[in-house]
Amino acid sequence: MRRPMVAGNWKMNGTRSDAGSLLDGVVGGLDASLTCEVVVCPPSILIPVVAEKLAGTSVSWGGQNLDTHDGGAYTGEISGGMLKDFGSTYVIVGHSERRSIYGESDDLVAEKFQQAQKTGLIPILCVGELLEERERGQTESVVGRQLDAVLAVVGIAGLKDTVIAYEPVWAIGTGKTASADQAQEVHKFIRTKLADKDANIANGLRILYGGSVKPDNAAELFANEDVDGGLIGGASLKAQDFLGICNATKNQDLG
Ligand code: 13P
Numbered sequence: 001m002r003r004p005m006v007a008g009n010w011k012m013n014g015t016r017s018d019a020g021s022l023l024d025g026v027v028g029g030l031d032a033s034l035t036c037e038v039v040v041c042p043p044s045i046l047i048p049v050v051a052e053k054l055a056g057t058s059v060s061w062g063g064q065n066l067d068t069h070d071g072g073a074y075t076g077e078i079s080g081g082m083l084k085d086f087g088s089t090y091v092i093v094g095h096s097e098r099r100s101i102y103g104e105s106d107d108l109v110a111e112k113f114q115q116a117q118k119t120g121l122i123p124i125l126c127v128g129e130l131l132e133e134r135e136r137g138q139t140e141s142v143v144g145r146q147l148d149a150v151l152a153v154v155g156i157a158g159l160k161d162t163v164i165a166y167e168p169v170w171a172i173g174t175g176k177t178a179s180a181d182q183a184q185e186v187h188k189f190i191r192t193k194l195a196d197k198d199a200n201i202a203n204g205l206r207i208l209y210g211g212s213v214k215p216d217n218a219a220e221l222f223a224n225e226d227v228d229g230g231l232i233g234g235a236s237l238k239a240q241d242f243l244g245i246c247n248a249t250k251n252q253d254l255g
Contacts, residue, residue, distance in 0.1 A: 002206050004222070004249035005163065005229040007039040007124060008236025009064060009092060009210075010046075019046045023053045025239025030058065036229065036249040040236065041092055041124075044078045051087045062090030062121065065098055068111045070119075080119025091121045092231075094146070096128055096169045106149035113150050117158065124163040124231065125150060126210070127190070131170035139168075140189050147193060156197040163206045164190060165231040171211025173233060180220045180227075183209045187226035215244025222248055 014022070019042060030038065038059045042050050050061050067077035083091055093116060094109035104112075109125070116123040127146040129139045143166070150159070166186050171178050178186075187207045195202035209221050210231035221227055229249055235241040 002204065002228050004036040005039065005206050005208060006036055006242075006246045006249060007041060007062075007090065007092075007163075007165075007208065007229070007231050008242055009095070009231055009233050010040065010042045010236060011064070011097070011233060012043055013237055014042065014046060016046065016049050019049050020053060022237065022239055023050065023059075026242055027054070027057050027059060029239060029243045031243075031247060034246060034249065036246055038246055039090055041090065044083070047083065047086045047088065055087070060089040062088045062092065062124070064092050064095065066091050066093070066112060066116060066119075066121070068108070068115045080116050080121050084120050089122060090124055090163070091116045092124045092126060092165075095126045096167055096172060100169070106146055107153075109146070110149040110153040113162075114153050114158070117154070117162075122162055124165055124208070126165045126167050126231070128167040128169050128172075128211075134168065134170065139186060143186060143190065144193060147190065151197070156194065156201055159194060159205060160201045161204065163208060165208040165210045166190065167210035167231060169211075173212070175212050177212040177214075177217050177221070178209070180224055183221055183227055184224035187224065191226050213245060215241055215248065218245045218248035 041062045041064050044063055063083040066080045067074050071079050093112040098104045113123045127143045129142040133142050168178050190207055191202050206228040208229045208231045209227050213230045213232050214235050
């Protein structure tokens with residue numbers, strides 16, 4: 001039985017005071033009966049504020065990116081050890097904005113995935129196709145290639161207890177979400193592909209959907225067998241919306 005998860009990716013948004021009031025709203029409004037794991041991934045400079053605010057609550061936190069090195073002369077970068085030092089549990093790797101805007105290759109993402117685990121963080125690996133790739137019928141080959149790059153570095157054993165987020169690039173921040181069927185189809189493809197290598201690992205793996213998830217479409221997306229929750233951008237910046245999405249994990253059909 002997979003535990004549902006809703007993770008907020010704040011992207012490059014928020015001041016200390018925004019973070020404080022957002023988290024007051026989230027922590028204060030969380031339904032105590034929810035089984036869903038709730039995570040926030042703020043910009044790294046806000047992690048100390050978030051860590052202080054969330055200490056002792058049920059909400060955990062993580063980074064949005066990390067460097068492949070432990071430390072040293074890598075100006076502007078953040079290491080997994082630094083994220084861990086501030087109590088992070090998770091780190092997002094391979095977000096489509098990192099891939100497309102900052103040119104992160106499949107191989108670099110795979111190295112980051114490995115480095116996250118080496119530093120004791122749980123990677124949330126983002127995969128997903130561009131609109132033109134979907135239109136050309138290449139969704140599975142693109143997502144498969146992104147997964148293969150990680151498998152080549154860590155093997156199937158390295159995916160145990162990690163998290164994958166399927167985020168079709170055309171659905172991110174566009175208000176255009178994948179339909180529940182489109183999401184389930186790709187999530188099932190991911191799980192089946194990994195199950196061919198190790199069924200237990202694939203069954204235990206949480207696969208989140210990301211891309212314009214809102215309180216009014218979350219329940220339908222999460223009702224799919226292979227959709228174990230969501231990675232939320234815009235709606236994670238409003239406490240009420242984020243809470244509404246967390247509540248939508250109730251009655252989820254988890255394998
Ligand atoms: P939106 O929810 O704003 O579409 O962003 C999704 C996303 O990129 C989460 O990582």
